[in-house]
Amino acid sequence: MNIHKFVMPEVIFGNGAIEQVGESCLRLGATNVLIVSDPGVIEAGWLDVAVKSCKQANLKYTIFHDVTINPKDIEVEKGCKVYIENECDAIIGIGGGSPLDVAKAIAILVTNGGKIHDYEGVDKIRNPLPPQVMIPTTAGSGSEVSQFSVIVDTLGQKKMTIISKSLIPDIAIIDPETLSTKSARLTASTGLDVLTHGIESYVSLAATPLTDVQAKNAISLVSEYLRPSVASKINKEAKTHMAMASLQAGLAFSNAILGAVHAMSHAVGGKYPVLHGDINSILLPYVMEYNLLATPKKFADIATFLGIDIRGLSYMEAGKKAIEYVKQLSMEIDAPQRLSDIGLEKDEIPHMSVIAFHDACMITNPRDVTVEDIEEIFRRAW
Amino acid sequence: MNIHKFVMPEVIFGNGAIEQVGESCLRLGATNVLIVSDPGVIEAGWLDVAVKSCKQANLKYTIFHDVTINPKDIEVEKGCKVYIENECDAIIGIGGGSPLDVAKAIAILVTNGGKIHDYEGVDKIRNPLPPQVMIPTTAGSGSEVSQFSVIVDTLGQKKMTIISKSLIPDIAIIDPETLSTKSARLTASTGLDVLTHGIESYVSLAATPLTDVQAKNAISLVSEYLRPSVASKINKEAKTHMAMASLQAGLAFSNAILGAVHAMSHAVGGKYPVLHGDINSILLPYVMEYNLLATPKKFADIATFLGIDIRGLSYMEAGKKAIEYVKQLSMEIDAPQRLSDIGLEKDEIPHMSVIAFHDACMITNPRDVTVEDIEEIFRRAW
Numbered sequence: 001m002n003i004h005k006f007v008m009p010e011v012i013f014g015n016g017a018i019e020q021v022g023e024s025c026l027r028l029g030a031t032n033v034l035i036v037s038d039p040g041v042i043e044a045g046w047l048d049v050a051v052k053s054c055k056q057a058n059l060k061y062t063i064f065h066d067v068t069i070n071p072k073d074i075e076v077e078k079g080c081k082v083y084i085e086n087e088c089d090a091i092i093g094i095g096g097g098s099p100l101d102v103a104k105a106i107a108i109l110v111t112n113g114g115k116i117h118d119y120e121g122v123d124k125i126r127n128p129l130p131p132q133v134m135i136p137t138t139a140g141s142g143s144e145v146s147q148f149s150v151i152v153d154t155l156g157q158k159k160m161t162i163i164s165k166s167l168i169p170d171i172a173i174i175d176p177e178t179l180s181t182k183s184a185r186l187t188a189s190t191g192l193d194v195l196t197h198g199i200e201s202y203v204s205l206a207a208t209p210l211t212d213v214q215a216k217n218a219i220s221l222v223s224e225y226l227r228p229s230v231a232s233k234i235n236k237e238a239k240t241h242m243a244m245a246s247l248q249a250g251l252a253f254s255n256a257i258l259g260a261v262h263a264m265s266h267a268v269g270g271k272y273p274v275l276h277g278d279i280n281s282i283l284l285p286y287v288m289e290y291n292l293l294a295t296p297k298k299f300a301d302i303a304t305f306l307g308i309d310i311r312g313l314s315y316m317e318a319g320k321k322a323i324e325y326v327k328q329l330s331m332e333i334d335a336p337q338r339l340s341d342i343g344l345e346k347d348e349i350p351h352m353s354v355i356a357f358h359d360a361c362m363i364t365n366p367r368d369v370t371v372e373d374i375e376e377i378f379r380r381a382w
Numbered sequence: 383m384n385i386h387k388f389v390m391p392e393v394i395f396g397n398g399a400i401e402q403v404g405e406s407c408l409r410l411g412a413t414n415v416l417i418v419s420d421p422g423v424i425e426a427g428w429l430d431v432a433v434k435s436c437k438q439a440n441l442k443y444t445i446f447h448d449v450t451i452n453p454k455d456i457e458v459e460k461g462c463k464v465y466i467e468n469e470c471d472a473i474i475g476i477g478g479g480s481p482l483d484v485a486k487a488i489a490i491l492v493t494n495g496g497k498i499h500d501y502e503g504v505d506k507i508r509n510p511l512p513p514q515v516m517i518p519t520t521a522g523s524g525s526e527v528s529q530f531s532v533i534v535d536t537l538g539q540k541k542m543t544i545i546s547k548s549l550i551p552d553i554a555i556i557d558p559e560t561l562s563t564k565s566a567r568l569t570a571s572t573g574l575d576v577l578t579h580g581i582e583s584y585v586s587l588a589a590t591p592l593t594d595v596q597a598k599n600a601i602s603l604v605s606e607y608l609r610p611s612v613a614s615k616i617n618k619e620a621k622t623h624m625a626m627a628s629l630q631a632g633l634a635f636s637n638a639i640l641g642a643v644h645a646m647s648h649a650v651g652g653k654y655p656v657l658h659g660d661i662n663s664i665l666l667p668y669v670m671e672y673n674l675l676a677t678p679k680k681f682a683d684i685a686t687f688l689g690i691d692i693r694g695l696s697y698m699e700a701g702k703k704a705i706e707y708v709k710q711l712s713m714e715i716d717a718p719q720r721l722s723d724i725g726l727e728k729d730e731i732p733h734m735s736v737i738a739f740h741d742a743c744m745i746t747n748p749r750d751v752t753v754e755d756i757e758e759i760f761r762r763a764w
């Protein structure tokens with residue numbers, strides 16, 4: 001048996017939890033925080049709630065919100081300047097995966113210096129980071145608990161995956177009420193991202209019993225609550241379960257890492273301004289078909305987590321049922337179905353395949369992969 | 383919905399993991415560690431393995447092993463002196479629950495001063511503790527991941543339960559190989575303690591979805607692997623699964639707290655030099671019978687975790703099957719069955735019941751309890 005490692009931040013979960021952000025920063029010794037967010041979160045009113053809590057805790061604060069989807073190296077550099085100019089000593093991230101990943105990337109630079117490109121890959125961070133409190137508002141990225149930050153290299157037109165235990169925030173505050181302002185479209189996209197995290201981490205070469213229990217629960221919760229969550233902004237039960245699914249999928253993939261879906265999705269997301277969850281959900285069934293051979297038993301398990309009755313089926317047959325289910329769910333909630341639908345140019349595939357081949361997430365994919373294999377999967381999903 | 387909090391240490395799990403203790407201390411900035419252990423662990427050879435790893439990491443170290451079962455305030459004070467005299471800056475605990483709880487209690491005193499009695503109850507610790515790395519060798523206490531330390535008040539002849547997030551170690555190192563030196567008797571006792579942790583935390587008033595997944599897995603693993611683990615010292619599969627069960631039960635109860643079994647067990651263990659797991663396993667079915675009314679659905683769930691087919695049964699009927707199963711398992715592995723067998727004097731029951739009533743673990747018991755109710759449960763189990 002290999003030696004398993006499992007790390008997670010302190011988690012505060014529940015409706016109204018966001019009001020604890022000020023006190024949480026105080027506990028970490030913060031006096032002057034940089035709050036990283038984005039315009040959508042500000043418009044939804046969640047930044048105001050966080051700011052109010054910081055004021056009540058007598059914290060100084062500065063807001064930085066120049067963050068776009070698939071966040072970029074230049075945004076990280078800007079945020080880093082703002083942190084230093086305002087002499088901040090802690091960071092809050094509030095929003096979807098983008099503000100959270102930018103917040104973490106800023107945390108790297110302010111104590112480690114250099115450019116964010118220097119930290120691409122695994123375990124490149126040397127100095128401890130400032131205290132970090134993360135508040136996800138999309139039930140998708142899992143960034144609030146993960147050792148990942150994914151930032152676009154603007155010149156290279158690719159996503160850089162940075163993996164380090166230092167990137168695990170100190171405290172993750174998960175408030176299901178923040179999900180009530182999300183559109184059906186975004187709920188579908190981020191929810192399928194959660195499913196992708198659950199499935200990729202469950203079949204990952206680095207999966208352990210500790211990550212399996214989290215992945216299993218996340219997959220089951222998505223299969224039960226993603227549809228009602230897409231259908232209604234105010235279904236509190238569905239929002240709470242999807243927030244929990246996102247958290248558990250985040251704990252799973254932070255410790256088990258991911259696979260080919262994310263490696264390929266990072267390649268596409270580095271160039272196209274498309275929702276990360278959309279690229280993932282398009283690729284997921286095609287990568288599952290490719291990976292099925294590597295671990296039929298685990299794909300059969302996934303079928304049961306999805307609520308499929310697999311009695312009488314072989315592992316391969318059960319795994320195929322799981323793949324059909326994923327395709328069906330994606331169609332039911334109106335997610336895009338093909339890479340051509342989201343604007344990918346077909347002649348980009350060979351180049352994207354090379355980038356995906358070198359992504360850090362490919363290392364734990366359960367089936368061996370060549371550049372040609374990736375091209376073939378891309379073509380099927382195009 | 384209430385707001386849930388969940389905290390755990392970094393976990394390193396696997397055969398040979400103990401060899402990472404030196405490097406783990408280095409990562410926490412330690413230079414000079416106090417190693418808290420007990421004579422049984424030393425005899426089994428595990429202290430030597432830990433010491434070797436510390437030497438390889440060029441750490442200074444001092445060994446303290448004056449620890450007994452149901453560890454005492456006076457042992458904590460002795461260890462505290464040793465820490466200060468040797469100018470230590472970090473603590474390793476290696477052994478069963480006793481050395482681990484003493485190590486944590488020493489950590490409290492060396493940075494917070496006073497007597498260990500000052501910290502009884504919830505959240506009494508003010509100053510941060512020194513770095514703590516814990517290595518359990520019994521697959522029982524869960525102390526390596528919990529926010530608990532339980533120490534005997536020698537004069538008061540009772541156990542003091544200290545609960546604080548500060549008591550969660552920095553790193554927990556769980557090495558299933560350490561279980562290969564345990565007697566069948568100790569394996570049975572600590573394994574039933576794990577079952578008690580799983581069941582009490584699952585029905586606790588403070589249970590959350592995050593603790594439920596851990597409790598569920600722990601209960602299932604015990605039902606499958608405790609018998610083979612008692613039967614064979616060298617069954618590696620059984621040892622690994624019991625180590626995981628202990629870890630997951632520890633994560634569950636650290637965050638969901640416990641109930642009447644532990645409250646009552648602490649009262650008995652404060653006076654009688656009896657294995658904690660034995661007292662728990664005797665009390666467990668009687669407390670389950672008492673608590674069944676409070677949450678029939680959860681007890682029916684527990685029946686399914688134990689592998690019982692509950693089709694066609696009401697929740698109450700299914701819950702009763704779970705109770706029968708627990709009694710049966712305890713008999714099969716030759717655990718003591720009655721409090722009179724372990725020497726409890728019947729006329730102590732009223733006094734013990736008052737102590738149990740005031741134990742911090744009673745707060746989260748799912749059914750209301752009076753001193754008279756506790757007396758009645760004690761009498762049934764006597």
